[in-house]
Amino acid sequence: xxxxxxxxxxxxxxxxxxxxxxxxxxxxxxxxxxxxxxxxxxxxxxxxxxxxxxxxxxxxxxxxxxxxxxxxxxxxxxxxxxxxxxxxxxxxxxxxxxxxxxxxxxxxxxxxxxxxxxxxxxxxxxxxxxxxxxxxxxxxxxxxxxxxxxxxxxxxxxxxxxxxxxxxxxxxxxxxxxxxxxxxxxxxxxxxxxxxxxxxxxxxxxxxxxxxxxxxxxxxxxxxxxxxxxxxxxxxxxxxxxxxxxxxxxxxxxxxxxxxxxxxxxxxxxxxxxxxxxxxxxxxxxxxxxxxxxxxxxxxxxxxxxxxxxxxxxxxxxxxxxxxxxxxxxxxxxxxxxxxxxxxxxxxxxxxxxxxxxxxxxxxxxxxxxxxxxxxxxxxxxxxxxxxxxxxxxxxxxxxxxxxxxxxxxxxxxxxxxxxxxxxxxxxxxxxxxxxxxxxxxxxxxxxxxxxxxxxxxxx
Numbered sequence: 015x016x017x018x019x020x021x022x023x024x025x026x027x028x029x030x031x032x033x034x035x036x037x038x039x040x041x042x043x044x045x046x047x048x049x050x051x052x053x054x055x056x057x058x059x060x061x062x063x064x065x066x067x068x069x070x071x072x073x074x075x076x077x078x079x080x081x082x083x084x085x086x087x088x089x090x091x092x093x094x095x096x097x098x099x100x101x102x103x104x105x106x107x108x109x110x111x112x113x114x115x116x117x118x119x120x121x122x123x124x125x126x127x128x129x130x131x132x133x134x135x136x137x138x139x140x141x142x143x144x145x146x147x148x149x150x151x152x153x154x155x156x157x158x159x160x161x162x163x164x165x166x167x168x169x170x171x172x173x174x175x176x177x178x179x180x181x182x183x184x185x186x187x188x189x190x191x192x193x194x195x196x197x198x199x200x201x202x203x204x205x206x207x208x209x210x211x212x213x214x215x216x217x218x219x220x221x222x223x224x225x226x227x228x229x230x231x232x233x234x235x236x237x238x239x240x241x242x243x244x245x246x247x248x249x250x251x252x253x254x255x256x257x258x259x260x261x262x263x264x265x266x267x268x269x270x271x272x273x274x275x276x277x278x279x280x281x282x283x284x285x286x287x288x289x290x291x292x293x294x295x296x297x298x299x300x301x302x303x304x305x306x307x308x309x310x311x312x313x314x315x316x317x318x319x320x321x322x323x324x325x326x327x328x329x330x331x332x333x334x335x336x337x338x339x340x341x342x343x344x345x346x347x348x349x350x351x352x353x354x355x356x357x358x359x360x361x362x363x364x365x366x367x368x369x370x371x372x373x374x375x376x377x378x379x380x381x382x383x384x385x386x387x388x389x390x391x392x393x394x395x396x397x398x399x400x401x402x403x404x405x406x407x408x409x410x411x412x413x414x415x416x417x418x419x420x421x422x423x424x425x426x427x428x429x430x431x432x433x434x435x436x437x438x439x440x441x442x443x444x445x446x447x448x449x450x451x452x453x454x455x456x457x458x459x460x461x462x463x464x465x466x467x468x469x470x471x472x473x474x
Contacts, residue, residue: 022050033091045087048080052088059100063353071103074390076172078107089274090400098275098353128163131172137215144214157207160186174212175464176224176424179205183228202232246394248404250302259294263287267345275353285372286391288349289384292322295398296335297343298386308350309367318359350374 019038023031026049053075053254056066074079080102088095088412130138141154161182164170169189170181186201198206209225250258265288273280302324305313311324320343323334338346350366352374355467370378385395 018048022046026053027063030092044083048084050072052084057164068099068102071100093194096353100276104276128166130162137211140214141211143254154207154210157204160204160213161208163376179228181224198232198235202229205229247398250394259290259392286387287344289387290391291342291345293399295338300396301381303384304381305378306371308369308371312371314363341360409420
């Protein structure tokens with residue numbers, strides 16, 4: 015048996031061959047043969063023994079089960095060998111697996127091209143001629159399109175008033191097609207567009223006031239949802255805030271290091287760690303973050319410094335991170351190396367230029383990926399970390415924090431940061447009042463320390 019294994023494993027490195035021969039009775043069926051073929055291919059390609067190429071994996075294993083057997087054998091008897099190139103081969107085998115036949119979803123364009131009711135069309139010229147900004151007008155028209163789509167389905171009345179607002183609210187929040195349901199604040203904005211149309215089109219003020227009641231109620235519901243967000247943040251702060259996020263990043267990296275380079279679990283752990291790390295440095299919106307490309311929005315300089323600069327989807331304004339913290343740069347290097355030796359960082363970066371930074375593919379992943387990753391890592395969606403950053407700034411310098419927050423979070427208008435500004439103003443007022451009380455206390459001295467002289471009645 016020993017002689018047979020020596021022949022089969024003739025091209026394997028001596029240490030690996032010796033280890034497998036010594037453990038011959040416990041070798042998995044087929045492990046020796048696939049390892050033998052693998053190392054023969056590695057030597058035929060004259061490849062680096064510490065990181066064999068993907069071609070060797072493809073040539074050695076003619077089936078997915080044999081390929082998985084090879085990976086298990088390498089993990090057990092050659093843990094020092096980087097299996098990062100095997101990731102591509104693993105993806106190829108996954109792609110060949112039989113997938114369940116999906117029923118194609120009917121693509122519906124419910125919100126575009128829906129005909130406005132006749133009464134709304136008559137009011138439209140007045141709205142278009144109104145002295146309002148072009149962006150506001152565009153937003154109102156888009157909102158009215160949404161309302162028109164609901165009316166065209168028979169789910170709401172086309173007559174401005176309390177009933178129409180109630181029916182529209184119900185349809186937006188609980189539409190039979192779940193993909194068309196929206197948040198309360200979004201529903202309020204849609205109804206606001208219809209109110210703007212009525213205000214310019216001569217609708218009675220009483221009817222518009224009734225509609226505003228519904229819109230305000232929807233915004234109140236949105237406020238309750240915001241309260242849930244602050245409860246999540248409060249829980250995160252109790253766990254340590256940024257310190258907890260940093261600890262979780264360390265735990266995820268350590269977990270990834272214990273897994274083989276080709277492992278999907280390893281990549282997922284590192285993906286969670288790198289997203290949390292980048293957001294910790296400067297929190298972009300998820301729609302921006304998910305679309306970054308290496309070498310474009312996210313760039314690595316020759317000295318190893320990473321920086322990011324991008325045009326914000328929401329505001330259209332440009333923003334940047336400047337040089338990311340050294341610790342974040344280190345995690346980004348580790349992320350793109352994906353299990354490869356450190357010396358290959360420049361080569362690896364050049365290979366990935368132009369690809370999405372989260373998937374290393376040409377196309378951006380689905381929009382909600384950053385939220386899923388941060389929820390899995392720290393229990394809160396990615397947007398909560400924007401609020402957490404603002405909270406830290408407010409605590410540090412409440413008098414000037416509002417403007418710093420607006421710049422840091424990339425708010426396009428003053429209105430966008432009104433909630434943060436109100437909190438900062440409140441905190442600043444509290445700080446001023448606390449300082450004033452201290453000053454008053456110092457001037458007054460201890461209670462009872464001042465002696466009051468009273469003129470003796472006898473001396474008039």
